[in-house]
Amino acid sequence: MMKITWIGLGVMGYPMAGHLANAGHNVTVYNRSRPKAEAWAQEFKGAAAETPAAAAKDAEIVFSCVGADDDLREVAIGKDGAFDAMQPGTYYVDCTTTSADVARELSKVLAQKGCHFLDAPVSGGQAGAENGQLTVMVGADQSAFDHVTPVIDAFARKVTRIGDVGAGQTAKMVNQLCIAGVIQGLAEGMALAKAADLDIPAVMETLAEGAAGSWQMSNRWKTMDAREYEFGFAVDWMRKDLGIALREVARLGGTAPLGALVDQFYADVQREGGGQWDTSSLLSRLTRLRVDGSIQ
Numbered sequence: 001m002m003k004i005t006w007i008g009l010g011v012m013g014y015p016m017a018g019h020l021a022n023a024g025h026n027v028t029v030y031n032r033s034r035p036k037a038e039a040w041a042q043e044f045k046g047a048a049a050e051t052p053a054a055a056a057k058d059a060e061i062v063f064s065c066v067g068a069d070d071d072l073r074e075v076a077i078g079k080d081g082a083f084d085a086m087q088p089g090t091y092y093v094d095c096t097t098t099s100a101d102v103a104r105e106l107s108k109v110l111a112q113k114g115c116h117f118l119d120a121p122v123s124g125g126q127a128g129a130e131n132g133q134l135t136v137m138v139g140a141d142q143s144a145f146d147h148v149t150p151v152i153d154a155f156a157r158k159v160t161r162i163g164d165v166g167a168g169q170t171a172k173m174v175n176q177l178c179i180a181g182v183i184q185g186l187a188e189g190m191a192l193a194k195a196a197d198l199d200i201p202a203v204m205e206t207l208a209e210g211a212a213g214s215w216q217m218s219n220r221w222k223t224m225d226a227r228e229y230e231f232g233f234a235v236d237w238m239r240k241d242l243g244i245a246l247r248e249v250a251r252l253g254g255t256a257p258l259g260a261l262v263d264q265f266y267a268d269v270q271r272e273g274g275g276q277w278d279t280s281s282l283l284s285r286l287t288r289l290r291v292d293g294s295i296q
Helices: 013-022 034-044 052-056 069-077 100-111 125-131 142-155 167-195 200-207 215-225 235-251 257-271 279-285
Strands: 003-007 026-030 061-064 091-094 116-119 134-139 156-163
Touching (some): 003 013, 013 026, 013 061, 013 125, 013 142, 026 034, 069 100, 091 100, 091 142, 100 116, 116 167, 125 134, 134 142, 156 167, 167 200, 167 235, 167 279, 200 215, 215 279, 257 279
Parallel strands (some): 003 026, 061 091
Antiparallel strands (some): 116 134
């Protein structure tokens, strides 16, 4: 069992850190909101630190799961950042969804200290985090990956080394572009089914078993049908992720027209006040036309 630090206790980080504690590791947490860190420490019999540096002192592995590039820089290399306290040979595993650039930037900083950096963004949402069933995409050298994978297994159902540092974040960009198209297609299909007065459960349960089936369909059609969006992966975060992906596509000289279009659809949802709604809320912006041409 290892001495582990966890930085960032949002809807993903809180349960992920909990799985590490339940696996028997000695876990110290840091969160900008001190009461949340203290609540975690009480629930999982761990410790809460005042700063990232204090949390990372003497740790063998430091994990982070924060908001975006600047948040990661703040907890890593800002005032009282975790890097200040890390000793040579320590591993830093970042599970935030960020740009690949910041992963490579911080990896170079740590290499000068004789430490190892792994970018390890996750997919599976809040439910995957709570159930310890996340998919983890890792960018790291093989030896670092081999060292931390048994620990990551505590909150993951699949851990894959995609390539060197930055590759994990690039794979997450691919993931988000794929999800955006799937959710938009699901929203349009459900809008048609509703307009035609079809039996929604019959339609969705049937399609989920065929070629149109997807994780989004199986896990979201019921809440979409009920117009329930106050949960899950927030639209604000999805737009952040899509922005990262679209910038990377442009940097490489390509285009992602569907991703760019869905990003603007999410902007519509934000204007409706749905910035914290689940990404399945794309259905909310579609006008529902009935078969007779009237609008419902």
